[in-house]
Amino acid sequence: MRGKIVEYEAKTIRNKAIAEGRAEGIIEGRAEGIAETMAKVKAEIEERAKDMLRDNMTLSLVEKYTHIPMPRIKELANDLGLL
Numbered sequence: 001m002r003g004k005i006v007e008y009e010a011k012t013i014r015n016k017a018i019a020e021g022r023a024e025g026i027i028e029g030r031a032e033g034i035a036e037t038m039a040k041v042k043a044e045i046e047e048r049a050k051d052m053l054r055d056n057m058t059l060s061l062v063e064k065y066t067h068i069p070m071p072r073i074k075e076l077a078n079d080l081g082l083l
Helices: 002-054 059-066 070-079
Strands: none
């Protein structure tokens, strides 16, 4: 009888560890997905800012509508050869 109890406890511990591992994996996967999405959104916003700069929109207006910090806007403009 004692062996069955130990075996039951071992299975319980194993199943709990598996469940915890799955939960951690789900959290990590979501975090990675969010990070990927944020990187894509940032890249899209910077592309819009570049388009605005190419269309001769002022730096302050690009900042206003994209919410990109002015130093980054200046970097983008410099990369495009506009500064």
